[in-house]
Every structure is written in C-alpha cells, then in structure tokens.
Amino acid sequence: MNNTKLRFGAILLILSLVLVACGGSTEETVEEPVVEEAPAETLAAPATTSPPPEKLLIWAEEKIAVALDPLVGAYESAAGVDVEVVIYDFGSIKDDVLTAGPAGEGPDLFIGPHDMVGEVVTNGVVAPIDLGSIQSDIFDVGISAFSYGGEVYGFPYATEAIAMYYNADLVDGVPTTWDEVKAACDAAGTEICVGAPGGGGGGDAYHNHPFFASDGGYIFKFDGGFDPSDVGLDNAGALASAEFLDSLVKNGTVASTDYGASMSAFQEGRSLFWMTGPWARNDAAAVNYGVGLIPTFGGNAATPFVGVRGMFISAFSEKKVLAQSFILDFFATVDVQAAMYAEDPRLPATKSLFAIVESEDPIAAQFAASASNGIPMPNIPEMGSVWGPVGDALLIIRDQNYGTNEDTGVTVDSAADAMKLAAQQVRDAIAGG
Amino acid sequence: MKTSTILKYILLGIFNALMFYVVPLAISYESWFFLLIIGIITFLVNITYITNKLKPLKWITPGFIFLISFVLFPAGYNFYVSFTNWQTGHILTKTQVIERLEDLTYSTEEQKGVEFDLYVMQDSNLDFFFLADFDQDNLLFGRAVTSDQFEDIEYATHEPSFKDSNNNITIPESFYLLSGKEQIANSSTLQDLSLLVDKNTRIKLYNISVFGASSGRIFSSQQKYTYDKDSEILYDNRKNVACTLGDRGNFICGGESVDPGWRINVGTENYQRIVDDQRFRGPLSTVAKWTFQFAFFSVVLAFIVGLLLAITLNNEKVRFQKLYRSIYIIPYAIPAFISILVFRGLLNPDFGLVNDWLDPLYQLFNIEPIRWFRTEESSKAAVLLVNTWLGFPYMFLIVTGALQSIPNELIEASKVDGATPRQSFFKITFPLLLVSISPLLIGAFAFNFNNFTLIFLLTGGGPPIVGADVSVGYTDILISFTYNLAVSGGRGVQFGLAAAVTTLIFFLVLIISAISFRYSKRLERVYGNI
Numbered sequence: 001m002n003n004t005k006l007r008f009g010a011i012l013l014i015l016s017l018v019l020v021a022c023g024g025s026t027e028e029t030v031e032e033p034v035v036e037e038a039p040a041e042t043l044a045a046p047a048t049t050s051p052p053p054e055k056l057l058i059w060a061e062e063k064i065a066v067a068l069d070p071l072v073g074a075y076e077s078a079a080g081v082d083v084e085v086v087i088y089d090f091g092s093i094k095d096d097v098l099t100a101g102p103a104g105e106g107p108d109l110f111i112g113p114h115d116m117v118g119e120v121v122t123n124g125v126v127a128p129i130d131l132g133s134i135q136s137d138i139f140d141v142g143i144s145a146f147s148y149g150g151e152v153y154g155f156p157y158a159t160e161a162i163a164m165y166y167n168a169d170l171v172d173g174v175p176t177t178w179d180e181v182k183a184a185c186d187a188a189g190t191e192i193c194v195g196a197p198g199g200g201g202g203g204d205a206y207h208n209h210p211f212f213a214s215d216g217g218y219i220f221k222f223d224g225g226f227d228p229s230d231v232g233l234d235n236a237g238a239l240a241s242a243e244f245l246d247s248l249v250k251n252g253t254v255a256s257t258d259y260g261a262s263m264s265a266f267q268e269g270r271s272l273f274w275m276t277g278p279w280a281r282n283d284a285a286a287v288n289y290g291v292g293l294i295p296t297f298g299g300n301a302a303t304p305f306v307g308v309r310g311m312f313i314s315a316f317s318e319k320k321v322l323a324q325s326f327i328l329d330f331f332a333t334v335d336v337q338a339a340m341y342a343e344d345p346r347l348p349a350t351k352s353l354f355a356i357v358e359s360e361d362p363i364a365a366q367f368a369a370s371a372s373n374g375i376p377m378p379n380i381p382e383m384g385s386v387w388g389p390v391g392d393a394l395l396i397i398r399d400q401n402y403g404t405n406e407d408t409g410v411t412v413d414s415a416a417d418a419m420k421l422a423a424q425q426v427r428d429a430i431a432g433g
Numbered sequence: 434m435k436t437s438t439i440l441k442y443i444l445l446g447i448f449n450a451l452m453f454y455v456v457p458l459a460i461s462y463e464s465w466f467f468l469l470i471i472g473i474i475t476f477l478v479n480i481t482y483i484t485n486k487l488k489p490l491k492w493i494t495p496g497f498i499f500l501i502s503f504v505l506f507p508a509g510y511n512f513y514v515s516f517t518n519w520q521t522g523h524i525l526t527k528t529q530v531i532e533r534l535e536d537l538t539y540s541t542e543e544q545k546g547v548e549f550d551l552y553v554m555q556d557s558n559l560d561f562f563f564l565a566d567f568d569q570d571n572l573l574f575g576r577a578v579t580s581d582q583f584e585d586i587e588y589a590t591h592e593p594s595f596k597d598s599n600n601n602i603t604i605p606e607s608f609y610l611l612s613g614k615e616q617i618a619n620s621s622t623l624q625d626l627s628l629l630v631d632k633n634t635r636i637k638l639y640n641i642s643v644f645g646a647s648s649g650r651i652f653s654s655q656q657k658y659t660y661d662k663d664s665e666i667l668y669d670n671r672k673n674v675a676c677t678l679g680d681r682g683n684f685i686c687g688g689e690s691v692d693p694g695w696r697i698n699v700g701t702e703n704y705q706r707i708v709d710d711q712r713f714r715g716p717l718s719t720v721a722k723w724t725f726q727f728a729f730f731s732v733v734l735a736f737i738v739g740l741l742l743a744i745t746l747n748n749e750k751v752r753f754q755k756l757y758r759s760i761y762i763i764p765y766a767i768p769a770f771i772s773i774l775v776f777r778g779l780l781n782p783d784f785g786l787v788n789d790w791l792d793p794l795y796q797l798f799n800i801e802p803i804r805w806f807r808t809e810e811s812s813k814a815a816v817l818l819v820n821t822w823l824g825f826p827y828m829f830l831i832v833t834g835a836l837q838s839i840p841n842e843l844i845e846a847s848k849v850d851g852a853t854p855r856q857s858f859f860k861i862t863f864p865l866l867l868v869s870i871s872p873l874l875i876g877a878f879a880f881n882f883n884n885f886t887l888i889f890l891l892t893g894g895g896p897p898i899v900g901a902d903v904s905v906g907y908t909d910i911l912i913s914f915t916y917n918l919a920v921s922g923g924r925g926v927q928f929g930l931a932a933a934v935t936t937l938i939f940f941l942v943l944i945i946s947a948i949s950f951r952y953s954k955r956l957e958r959v960y961g962n963i
Binding site for chain 2: 053054075078079080081098102103104118119121122123124125127128130132133200201202203228255256257258260261264265270315318319320321322324325328329330333381382384385388389391392395396399401403405407408409410411412418421425428429430432
C-alpha cells in the first residue's frame with residue numbers, strides 16, 4: 001500500500017472534520033447575544049424588532065402539566081414568553097433540582113412538597129419569593145409550611161391531610177369518639193374495624209401522626225418555625241396517646257395493616273373505616289364511601305400532618321423577576337388554580353378557590369376541616385432523622401411486637417417504652433449530625 | 434484505498450469531531466477533570482487506529498474506554514467524595530455559595546408589604562427609567578441603574594408632572610412607556626436595575642403584569658451580604674457584622690454558620706466516624722453478618738433450584754422441553770420490583786394469600802400462623818424465599834447452557850465404565866459445570882451483596898432491632914443500612930459519609946471476588962483439560 005500519502009490524506013480529512021465541528025460549536029456559543037432594544041429613531045415604537053423570546057423552564061408533575069397545557073398559551077402570547085413545562089415524577093424533583101441546579105441545567109420554576117423547604121434552602125438552590133398582595137389569599141398553614149428562617153420560599157397551591165373514609169353502605173358517618181367507632185364496627189360486623197397504614201410490617205410515621213400528636217405530643221416544637229432541639233415524642237401527652245393507641249390495637253379497633261392491606265380491605269368491604277388522604281379518593285370509590293373527621297383523642301381533635309405543595313423559584317434561574325411574575329400574574333390566578341384542582345383534586349391552598357370548591361364538593365370540605373386541625377409537616381432538614389425511629393416505634397405498637405430483644409438486651413414492654421426509645425434515637429441522630 | 438479504510442477514517446473523524454465539540458462545554462463548566470478524561474480517551478483512540486504499531490490494542494481500547502467511564506470513573510469519584518463533607522448544606526462550590534449569598538436581599542420591617550405601581554420607560558439613549566406611584570405626594574422618578582453605577586447616580590425625585598388632573602399617568606414625549614410584554618422581553622436587564630430613593634432604599638421591579646394594566650409592583654431592598662475577595666470576609670449588611678471563614682466550609686457570622694456552605698476536603702473524617710461513632714459501630718456487626726448470610730444463601734438456594742430444574746429438563750425424555758424452559762424464564766422477565774411488591778402482598782400475615790393457603794396446615798398441626806415480616810426469622814426467610822424466586826431463572830438459564838456444552842461422550846464413557854448416573858453427575862457433570870459457572874456465581878454473590886432493591890421494597894430493613902442506637906432492622910444489609918444513615922442523618926443527606934461506607938463495601942466485595950476467582954482457577958486447572 002502506498003501508505004504515507006494515504007495517511008496524510010486521511011489526517012487532513014480528520015482535521016477538516018474537526019474544524020467543522022469546532023466551527024459549529026463556536027457558532028453555538030455566540031448564538032445568544034443579549035439583544036438590546038433596537039435603536040429607536042422615533043420614540044414612538046422602540047421595542048418592535050422582536051428579540052428572541054424569553055424562555056421559562058418548569059418542572060411539574062404530569063397532572064399539573066396537563067392542567068397548565070391549555071391555559072399557558074394565553075400567557076405565552078400575551079407576555080411573549082416561551083413556557084416549557086417538563087413532566088417530572090413528583091418524587092424525584094427534589095433530588096434532581098439539587099444536582100441539576102448547581103450544574104446549570106436546572107429549571108427556572110419547579111413544584112414540590114413543602115417538607116423539602118429546609119433542605120433546599122440550606123443547600124442554597126431556591127430563591128425566596130415575594131408573594132405581595134396574594135399572600136392574604138393563602139391559608140396560614142400554607143405560608144408557614146413554606147416559611148424558613150423568616151422568608152417564604154414558594155407559592156403554595158395545594159394542601160392535603162388525612163381524614164377518615166367510611167363505607168357508606170354499612171355506617172352513616174364517622175363517630176366522634178373511638179368508643180363509638182368500636183361500637184359501630186361491632187354492629188356492622190366487618191372483619192376489620194379501622195384500616196390505617198403504619199402496621200403490618202410497614203412503619204409509617206406520616207399516617208400515624210394523629211396517634212401520638214393529638215393530645216400534647218409533637219415531633220419538634222413549632223413556634224413560628226420548628227425547633228430541632230425540642231423533641232416532644234416522649235412528653236406526657238405523647239406517651240398517653242401512645243398507650244391509648246395500644247389499647248385501640250388490643251381491643252381490635254385499629255388493625256395491623258400497611259397501606260396496601262388497608263386499601264384492599266376497604267375496597268373489598270372488609271373494613272368499615274380507612275384512615276388516609278384525599279389522593280385515595282379514586283381508590284376508595286370502589287365502594288360507596290363518605291369522609292369524616294378522625295375521632296378525637298382525650299377530647300382533643302385529631303391532628304394530622306398537613307402536607308402542602310407549592311411552586312419554587314430556582315436560585316440558579318437567570319430570570320427571577322420573570323419567574324416570579326409568572327407565578328403572581330398567571331399561576332396564582334383563580335382560573336389556573338381551578339384548572340389544576342379539576343385535574344388533581346387536592347385541597348386548594350388559596351381561600352378564593354376553596355370558597356368555590358367547598359360548596360361544590362362536601363368531601364373536600366371534610367378533608368379541609370381535618371387539615372384545619374392539623375399542623376404542617378416539619379420542613380426542617382432534621383426531619384430526615386425522624387421517619388425511621390418514629391415509624392419503628394409505632395410499628396411496635398401497631399403490630400404488638402413487645403418483648404426483650406436478644407441482641408441488644410433492651411426491653412420494650414409498653415407503648416410508652418417504644419416512644420421513649422424513638423425520642424432517644426431522634427435526639428442522638430440530631431446530636432450526631 | 435480500500436472502502437473499509439476510508440470508512441475507518443470517516444468514523445474516526447466523526448469521533449474526534451464529537452470529542453472536540455465537548456471541549457468548549459467542559460471549559461465553560463470548568464470541569465477540568467472531565468476535560469482530562471476526554472483528552473486521554475481521544476489520544477488513546479487515535480493512536481490505536483492511526484498507527485499500525487498498536488494494532489492489537491484495537492480490540493481492547495473500546496472495552497478499556499467503557500471500563501474507565503462506567504467502572505473506574507464512578508468508583509474513583511465515589512472515593513473522592515468520601516473525603517469531602519458533601520452533605521445537606523454543603524453541595525455547592527465556594528464560588529456558587531458567594532454568588533448565592535450576594536444575590537440575597539432584605540427589606541426592613543416597615544418596607545415589607547409596601548406595594549405600588551411601577552412604570553418602566555426608556556429615553557432616546559435606551560436608558561431605563563422607573564416611575565414609582567406610591568401616592569399623590571410620592572411619584573418617584575429616576576434612572577434605573579445596576580449596582581456598579583450606584584456611586585454616580587442621583588436619587589429619585591418626586592415628579593408630580595407625570596400625572597394629569599384625572600390622576601392618570603401621562604408620559605412626556607421624550608420617554609417611551611414599556612408595555613408588560615416589552616418589560617418581559619427586557620426582564621433579564623430590568624431585574625438587575627434599581628431606582629435609588631436614598632442611600633439605603635432601592636426600588637426594584639418584582640412583578641411584571643401582562644394581564645392587568647401594564648405595571649408592576651416593587652419593594653425596596655438591599656443586598657443582604659457583600660463579599661470582599663481580598664480579605665475573604667463576608668459582611669452581613671442587615672446585622673452589620675463581618676463574617677469570617679469557618680473551617681467546615683461555611684461563613685461564620687457571630688458564632689453561627691451561614692447556610693449554604695460549600696464542599697471542602699475533610700480528609701479521613703468520614704472513615705473515622707465509621708470507626709468511632711457508636712451509632713455505626715453498634716449495629717455494624719449484626720448487619721455485616723446478615724449481609725454475608727443473605728448473599729451466600731441467596732446464591733446457593735437459587736443455584737440449587739436452577740440446577741435441579743435444568744437437569745430435569747435436560748433429560749431428552751421430557752416432553753414439551755422448550756415450553757417448560759420458556760415457562761421457567763418468566764419470573765426473570767417480570768421486573769423485579771413488581772414481583773417484590775406482589776410478594777409483599779402475598780405474604781401479608783393477616784390478609785395475604787400465603788397464610789390463607791397455609792391455614793389448613795396451621796390448624797392440622799395446631800401451630801401459630803407465621804407472622805411474616807414481624808419476626809426476625811420470618812422476615813429473613815421471606816427475603817431469601819423471594820430472592821430465590823427472583824434468582825433461580827438466571828441460574829436455570831446458565832446451567833442449561835453449560836450442561837449442553839458438556840460433551841455427551843464423557844457421560845457415555847463413564848456409563849461404559851460402569852458408573853451409576855449419580856456417580857457420573859457428581860464426578861463428571863457437576864465439577865465441569867462449576868468450572869464454567871463459578872465466575873457467574875461469584876458475580877451473583879457480589880450482586881446480592883448490594884441487592885438494595887429487594888431489601889428496600891420487601892421489608893424496608895424491618896423488623897426493627899429494638900434498642901439499637903439507630904433505626905436499623907434485622908434484614909438490613911450493609912448497603913441499605915448505609916442508605917438509611919445517609920438520608921436520615923441528623924441534618925439531611927450525607928453523601929460523604931455514604932461514599933465512605935460504599936468505598937469500604939467496594940473493597941470488601943473486591944477481596945471476596947479475588948479470593949473466589951483464585952479458587953475457581955484452581956478448579957479450572959483440575960478439570961479444564963478434560
């Protein structure tokens with residue numbers, strides 16, 4: 001083979017391709033010059049030559065994206081903005097925002113649950129938002145859920161809290177006391193009385209919150225913000241509530257079920273009541289259901305955890321004013337909120353929409369009443385150390401797994417012991433950092 | 434020139450073009466490490482395929498590149514992270530943190546919630562001017578400027594002439610009033626502009642309304658922190674204190690560290706914590722023991738079931754051989770996480786089908802029903818049971834394949850020599866099988882050692898070990914234990930710590946695999962020559 005010449009030619013070819021590629025990429029980097037206003041000869045119409053439209057990138061879950069889709073066009077044409085809504089799995093938005101934001105790949109706006117506020121703020125990936133005049137239209141629980149260190153970090157658009165579903169074919173409603181609940185179950189004769197997630201091997205501090213926090217117990221003291229140094233899982237109220245839960249389990253009122261088991265039991269008519277949130281309405285529709293408040297504890301209303309969903313502005317957004325305007329001028333308006341409610345019926349976080357929903361949907365009103373007794377889920381990063389220990393402790397009670405552990409030699413003979421252990425683990429974890 | 438040579442050079446050219454395309458990107462993100470890797474890969478590929486001297490490398494180079502990008506790079510990166518304090522509050526770089534902090538503004542109490550209309554206009558020089566409509570006596574007007582121009586600009590003045598007798602805004606001829614849409618088109622510029630009212634009060638645009646009147650609302654604010662590059666001091670303008678650099682990747686203001694902080698190198702601190710911290714050490718031995726048991730029994734059980742099925746179906750007298758083989762592959766075809774969730778339901782002690790089916794047995798022998806997932810033994814049994822179900826089709830497949838590669842003459846020869854079928858299996862078939870399958874068994878062991886999905890979805894690690902120093906369960910394996918510690922730390926997520934534990938697990942698996950491979954090589958020497 002006439003090697004040298006051929007190889008020379010080939011290297012030339014490679015180099016030329018490389019040059020083409022370089023040319024391509026340099027062009028791309030120069031592509032976005034900040035086009036200032038066109039020079040105005042006459043002052044009457046300076047801003048007429050169209051600069052490239054501003055783009056807003058939003059990460060939202062599917063239902064929100066579907067609700068926004070028919071409406072966002074009006075905003076786009078009125079504002080001259082390209083709004084791109086990327087459908088994202090709700091649960092993975094937080095992790096991806098934490099990695100994509102700092103890498104410069106993140107969205108301008110994204111939705112998420114309020115309990116991540118502390119973590120994203122501590123990590124410096126969200127910007128505070130000034131809700132201005134619309135703040136008065138938002139329920140207080142929404143504002144406090146999105147407040148951290150004295151600033152508000154999101155626009156709350158939906159709240160949710162658990163309540164009690166009942167099988168309307170078998171019972172007229174949810175009684176106000178647990179004794180009456182037991183009596184109603186005995187009368188109806190169902191296999192299971194109350195199906196609540198958090199037993200059956202699946203620890204669940206979220207659904208079980210009313211069982212330890214309704215009568216004075218709390219995870220972190222709430223006073224404007226949550227105080228991680230004040231853990232109230234083993235105060236007198238929490239211990240008494242836990243012992244009461246123990247008695248409910250022992251007399252068969254509260255069954256040892258995880259989420260799946262409690263759901264299928266209710267759907268098949270094997271349980272009279274089901275303790276869970278508004279997201280399960282479609283699942284509950286397998287039977288003729290109604291919703292009422294969770295029965296009281298020692299005369300106190302049950303306090304469920306309130307979860308709030310909201311829209312955040314990324315700290316890495318280059319267009320914070322535009323992002324904020326999008327929320328205030330478009331996203332927060334009643335029309336948009338109503339469209340989102342139609343797609344995903346969680347409780348509205350705004351008073352104006354709630355007024356509409358309340359009259360049309362009595363079940364939503366019941367969930368709202370339950371939420372009004374609740375407290376927002378703590379939004380501080382320390383909450384990560386709570387789910388495990390508290391879920392475990394309540395699992396011991398729900399599954400009646402008392403006894404002495406052979407490996408550790410620790411004895412847990414009562415519900416109070418279990419709660420004390422959980423409180424200690426939480427304090428240790430927070431002290432350990 | 435041959436077509437294949439031309440094709441080779443074209444492909445090489447495209448490859449180089451792609452690599453060069455990435456270079457400006459890598460530079461713009463300042464990821465020098467990535468740039469280095471790109472350089473090495475490009476260099477390797479080019480010398481392999483252009484020169485003739487390195488011809489043998491042309492088969493190895495692609496594999497080597499994949500090894501670098503999918504094994505060595507992640508492992509190396511993990512190793513690097515294990516020496517940092519990467520955790521909640523420390524995920525950014527120092528430059529990013531300073532940018533974030535300097536971005537923050539604050540308002541005084543009496544300024545909070547004050548709202549008014551803001552009009553944006555331009556003069557013939559295309560400079561932007563703000564008109565803030567507080568009330569009749571405060572119609573503030575002035576040029577809006579960026580922060581570096583604050584020194585040489587005059588404060589806003591009250592301009593009653595901008596309102597007519599009907600209280601409507603009238604703009605003089607020399608200015609152009611921007612509509613909401615035009616404000617949005619310029620929002621990248623406008624968001625950095627402020628109208629100075631006095632030394633400490635600024636007016637900024639904060640909401641551009643396009644549906645309402647073309648106006649905006651504003652609030653007055655100040656930069657919360659300013660950073661001085663030379664002295665590395667951060668000034669808190671609100672509290673009027675100077676913040677110094679802390680040693681944990683934070684600024685310290687009056688004894689309190691400021692969030693967010695940045696990543697720093699912390700040396701072997703994460704490794705020391707694993708050794709020193711009672712919360713790790715306490716459960717570690719229990720968890721490690723179970724991890725080994727779990728991985729070992731998972732492989733052994735799945736192998737036994739797969740082997741039995743494969744041998745049974747390998748007999749030519751079995752009819753519908755192919756049908757049966759297809760059926761036994763099905764568990765392998767269903768995504769594992771679905772099978773796991775189904776099993777979780779089936780095994781539910783109160784309402785699950787398994788206990789329903791076993792009920793007659795329980796009654797016959799008068800024994801307590803198994804409390805699946807609630808006792809240590811039943812949970813471990815459930816984990817192994819489900820993992821056997823998930824693992825046997827793989828074993829069945831590879832054993833079937835290996836069986837068919839064993840020459841039939843060997844078996845027949847042993848028959849002629851008078852060996853019983855059992856003898857010929859244990860003396861010939863099984864050892865030969867082990868030669869070809871033992872590397873795969875080692876692989877399965879390593880996989881199960883880190884089988885996070887199964888544990889996480891089936892038991893979540895439970896039942897909890899009551900009284901342990903930290904929330905940990907009897908079926909937690911090292912990787913799920915690590916995960917729990919990393920995500921449920923005292924304050925958010927601790928990647929550095931998790932990376933340290935995974936590095937240790939990595940070396941553990943490496944050592945086990947190395948020993949096993951040596952052993953299987955010995956097998957090969959004994960039986961491989963047959």
